[in-house]
Amino acid sequence: MMSCVIFGAGKISRGFIGHLLYLSGIDFTFVEKFDSLVELINERKEYTVNILGNQDKNCVVKNAKALGFSDKEAISKAIAEADAVFDAVGGKNLGEIVPFLTAGIEEKAKRGGYLNIVTCENWKQPANILKEGIAESISEDAREYFENNVGITEAVIMRSAIESDKELLAIDPLVVNVQDYWELPVDSSRLKGDLPAIKGLKLISEFTGFLERKFYTYNAANGTTSYVGALLGYEKIADAAHDERILKILDGVYMETAQALSLKHNFPLEEQLAFTLTSKKKLQDYTIVDFIERNARDPLRKLGPDDRLVGSARLVDSYGIKPENLSIAIASAIYYKNENDEFANELGRMRREHGVDYILENVCKIDPQGNIAKLVKEKIDMLKKEGYINE
Numbered sequence: 001m002m003s004c005v006i007f008g009a010g011k012i013s014r015g016f017i018g019h020l021l022y023l024s025g026i027d028f029t030f031v032e033k034f035d036s037l038v039e040l041i042n043e044r045k046e047y048t049v050n051i052l053g054n055q056d057k058n059c060v061v062k063n064a065k066a067l068g069f070s071d072k073e074a075i076s077k078a079i080a081e082a083d084a085v086f087d088a089v090g091g092k093n094l095g096e097i098v099p100f101l102t103a104g105i106e107e108k109a110k111r112g113g114y115l116n117i118v119t120c121e122n123w124k125q126p127a128n129i130l131k132e133g134i135a136e137s138i139s140e141d142a143r144e145y146f147e148n149n150v151g152i153t154e155a156v157i158m159r160s161a162i163e164s165d166k167e168l169l170a171i172d173p174l175v176v177n178v179q180d181y182w183e184l185p186v187d188s189s190r191l192k193g194d195l196p197a198i199k200g201l202k203l204i205s206e207f208t209g210f211l212e213r214k215f216y217t218y219n220a221a222n223g224t225t226s227y228v229g230a231l232l233g234y235e236k237i238a239d240a241a242h243d244e245r246i247l248k249i250l251d252g253v254y255m256e257t258a259q260a261l262s263l264k265h266n267f268p269l270e271e272q273l274a275f276t277l278t279s280k281k282k283l284q285d286y287t288i289v290d291f292i293e294r295n296a297r298d299p300l301r302k303l304g305p306d307d308r309l310v311g312s313a314r315l316v317d318s319y320g321i322k323p324e325n326l327s328i329a330i331a332s333a334i335y336y337k338n339e340n341d342e343f344a345n346e347l348g349r350m351r352r353e354h355g356v357d358y359i360l361e362n363v364c365k366i367d368p369q370g371n372i373a374k375l376v377k378e379k380i381d382m383l384k385k386e387g388y389i390n391e
Helices: 011-023 035-044 073-081 091-111 126-137 142-147 166-171 207-231 243-267 269-283 292-296 312-318 324-334 342-354 357-361 371-385
Strands: 004-008 027-032 048-049 059-062 066-068 084-087 117-118 150-154 176-178 184-187 201-204
Touching: 004 011, 004 073, 004 091, 011 048, 011 059, 011 176, 011 184, 027 073, 035 048, 035 066, 066 073, 073 091, 084 091, 084 126, 084 150, 091 117, 091 126, 091 142, 117 126, 117 201, 126 150, 142 150, 142 184, 150 184, 184 207, 207 243, 207 269, 207 292, 207 312, 207 324, 243 312, 243 324, 312 324, 312 371, 324 371, 342 357
Parallel strands: 004 027, 004 084, 027 066, 048 176, 084 117, 117 150, 184 201
Antiparallel strands: 048 059
16 A cells, blocks of 8 residues: 655645545655644544535545654654655744654665655745755765655645634544645656655646746735735735725736746746636635735745745846836735734834835845835835825
8 A cells, every 4th residue: 555654744734635645545644743733643543624615525534643753763664665755844844854854765775666755835945955954964875875766846735724713623623624726736857756646646847937836926916915904904815805905906916927927937928817816716715714814924034035025026027027016015014013923023123123124135135225125115105195004
C-alpha cells in the first residue's frame, strides 16, 4: 500500500492534503510539533472534513495517526518507507523540519528508490529553503542519493480551510471546514520518479508562470479586500468583497495585475481576466466564512517587497503600468490596526514615530521618492480626505 508523510497537522494538512490522500486510498501519517494535537489525532483516529456549500461531499477521514517531534526514529522510518512527503507547517517554520527530513533521507538512501518532497506553503521559494537546508546537513554517505533520487518541489494550495465554530469543535475538535475545490497543482519539473496517483493532482511543467499567476491574482486580491475592508470596518471577507467601493478598487487591481502577467508570460489578456473571476467568486462566496483579521494578520510581512501588494505593484510598474489601485491597497495596509496583532502594533509604532517614508523604505524596501511610493502617499491623502483613514 502507498504511504505518505505530512509535516504539520493544521487545517490545510488535515482538510486538503490528508483529505485527498484518504480519498485516493493512500495511507498517511502526520508529523506535528504540538504534542496536544498529536495526542488528539491518535486518540480520536478520525476527523470530519466539511465541504462548504456542498455538504453531500462531506467526509470522515478515518485511520488518522500522528507522530510528535520527539519520535525522531519513528519519523525517519516513516519517511524512509514513504512514497512522498508533504509539508504545510508555515513558511517561517520550514527550518524546523529540515533535520527530520535529512535523517529520513539518510535512512531512505539505505533502501533506495525515489522520494519526492512537496511543499504546500504560501511562502517564497519554500522548496529551495528545504533543499539548501538538507544539502548543508546531509551525510556524505547519502549525498549522492539525495542529489539524484530526491525531488523537492512545490504545490499551490488554492483550497481555503476555515476555522470551525465552537459547536462543531465540541463534537469533533479536529473538524475542518473547507472550500469546494479539488485541484492540487504541483511543479512537475523538479520531481524525481513519480508521485502517487492522488485525487486532484495536476502536474504542471511551466510552474513559475502558474505560481505567479495565482499569487499576483489571488493573493493581491485577498490583501486588497482585507486591508481596505478593515478600514471600512468589515469583519468578514465575503461581506467586504460585495461592497461597491471595494469592488471598484478590486477590479482595478485585477486589471493592473492581469495586464502585467499577460505581458510577462505572453498569454492572452482575456484569459487572465477570466482567471480573475475565479478569484472574485471565491472572495464573494458567503459559504466561506473567513475573517479579515485572519487574512490581514502580520502586515509587516505582507507589506514586504516581494509579497502580495508591494510585489504586485513592482511587477505592474516594471511593465509601464501605473499601479493606481494596488497603491490604495498598500496605503490601506500601512494603516491597518488590530490591537491583538503584535505586528500591526509594531507597524503602528513605526508609522507614528518614524512616518510613512520609513515604512516604505524599511518594510516595503522601495525608494520613498520613487514612482510607487509617491502613488502610495497620494492614496493615503485620498483615503484621509474620504474618511477611510482617521488618525
